């Protein structure tokens with residue numbers, strides 16, 4: 001039975017992996033997060049990995065606060081680079097397969113065509129630089145795969161979709177930048193694609209080919225388009241107003257264009273990726289169901 005260790009599993013992607021893993025029988029999934037395995041602790045990471053001896057490690061742990069990272073460089077580097085190195089060192093010389101997730105923010109955004117895996121990274125932010133350093137740390141292991149993704153959201157955790165839903169309920173209008181283009185990614189789609197490929201490799205249906213891959217949903221949009229779709233999908237009346245990035249200053253510079261070319265992962269692994277709009281509809285339905293459950297009145301004991 002293959003042992004699959006997932007680190008940082010209480011976040012968006014990790015939580016979706018937990019959910020999807022219920023459809024995969026015959027695998028020994030071990031889900032960890034800060035409380036059970038702090039991957040910045042070198043010795044504990046080594047000991048843990050030695051003890052469970054995984055066949056696969058999926059690292060979902062990350063420091064994702066793009067603006068805060070500008071003034072908290074040490075923590076960003078510790079979680080996004082040093083901790084990844086701790087995992088790589090712990091599996092050095094073994095056949096353990098390592099899947100590490102990274103970001104479209106490793107690119108500067110100066111391109112006008114989608115970035116592929118051979119495009120030169122040139123991050124503009126501390127977050128982007130720390131994630132790029134983490135990619136190098138992961139790739140020091142001979143059986144490592146980097147999956148870069150973009151604009152991740154889920155019904156779990158905090159993200160753009162949930163923020164817009166909340167604000168659109170409170171306000172009459174929302175200003176959202178329209179001069180940054182990319183592709184939203186539903187973490188549930190990425191989780192399913194990842195576990196399906198792992199299962200394919202274990203069953204010898206596809207080969208595990210180490211290296212860098214890009215995965216996002218299909219399509220392209222601006223943050224404005226994304227917000228507009230969230231609002232209209234949920235039937236809210238809030239007006240979404242397009243603004244320029246200069247009208248919404250942030251600590252970190254973000255790429256103006258960070259669309260990922262997914263040809264490599266689609267060709268190597270026969271992936272059929274949903275359009276971002278289709279997946280957004282699914283996610284919003286789940287969020288609305290969760291909210292209904294949260295709002296449902298709880299009856300006094302004995303009256304259920």
Ligand SMILES: NC(=O)c1ccc[n+]([C@@H]2O[C@H](COP(=O)([O-])OP(=O)(O)OC[C@H]3O[C@@H](n4cnc5c(N)ncnc54)[C@H](OP(=O)(O)O)[C@@H]3O)[C@@H](O)[C@H]2O)c1
Pocket residue numbers: 007008009010011012013014032033034037038039040059060061062063064079083100101102103104131148149150151152153157
């Ligand atoms: N979110 C995005 O928009 C986005 C975009 C592109 C790429 N990505 C990449 O996609 C991957 C998954 O992102 P996500 O959005 O699922 O992340 P997330 O929701 O922020 O989850 C990360 C998890 O890692 C945990 N963690 C932090 N430090 C840790 C440590 N030292 N040891 C163990 N666990 C630790 C976090 O715990 P705490 O919450 O307690 O810190 C959290 O549960 C990451 O590699 C990320 O960089 C994300």
